[in-house]
Every structure is written in C-alpha cells, then in structure tokens.
Amino acid sequence: MSAREKLAETVFDSVSAMMAAYSEEAIFAARVDHRRHLDLSESSIESLDAILDGQAPTDLDFQTRIWGSYLGEVIRRRFGGEWEFTQYPGGVTAVPTLLIGGSRLYPLMKVYRRLTMGEGESLPAFYKLISSRLRERRDAKSG
Numbered sequence: 001m002s003a004r005e006k007l008a009e010t011v012f013d014s015v016s017a018m019m020a021a022y023s024e025e026a027i028f029a030a031r032v033d034h035r036r037h038l039d040l041s042e043s044s045i046e047s048l049d050a051i052l053d054g055q056a057p058t059d060l061d062f063q064t065r066i067w068g069s070y071l072g073e074v075i076r077r078r079f080g081g082e083w084e085f086t087q088y089p090g091g092v093t094a095v096p097t098l099l100i101g102g103s104r105l106y107p108l109m110k111v112y113r114r115l116t117m118g119e120g121e122s123l124p125a126f127y128k129l130i131s132s133r134l135r136e137r138r139d140a141k142s143g
Helices: 002-008 013-036 044-053 060-079 107-117 124-141
Strands: 082-087 094-100 103-105
Touching: 002 013, 013 044, 013 060, 013 094, 013 124, 044 107, 060 082, 060 094, 060 103, 060 107, 060 124, 082 103, 094 107, 103 124, 107 124
Parallel strands: none
Antiparallel strands: 082 094, 094 103
C-alpha cells in the first residue's frame, strides 16, 4: 500500500493529527525522493520551495496535502495556533486552515498555487511576509 493510500484510509482523531501525519510523509518523501532534508525549521522553507520547483503537477491533491501540511506545521511550530477545517474565501469546500492569534492561514492553498503557478508564488517570500505580520501582532498584544 502506498503512503498516499495509507494516509487516505487513516481515520485521524483531529485535524492536527492529520496535518502532522501528512507533514511526516513530506519529510520522508523529501529525503527519499528528492534527497533534501526537511526538519520543520524556518530555514527548511527554502528546501521545500526547491522541491516544489521541480515537481510536475501530477497527483496535485496529494502533493498539495503533504507539502502544504509541512509548510503549515513549520508555521504552527514557530507561532503556535491550531488547525481546523474552514471554508476558503470564495471556495465551496472546507480546507485545513491554520488559526493563529485571530488570523486564518491557508498553507495548503499557498502550496497549490506554488505548484500550479510556479516560482512567482515563492514560499520563502510568503513565509517572510506572514512571519513578519505574526510577530508584529504578537508584539502589539504583549507591548
């Protein structure tokens, strides 16, 4: 059974457990399929972006899940927050959403855009922007 099939058939206790499992698969796939090291650090976003730069848009749903979960887990581990399913603005279905201090982030949708629209949807630039905004909000609340 492939990792894709195994993850698809697993019943998770929570959205957080599901995102963690998909993120772990991203770490494994990066090492085995791409010879890249992903360690859930901020600096690993560059490696993630390089992996996506070389991806063909096949099995887009699974690619979006594993790489988007990884991106979201990097953000969540740095800034806290919780996963939940919410409707993407303008969308018709609920997607995994990262809630951090009143902000809603859609890392899977960002990865989807990166996979389908190319390097103009830079993950390092996205991470830099949101981390700056999240730090500003955190500092404003504590100051």
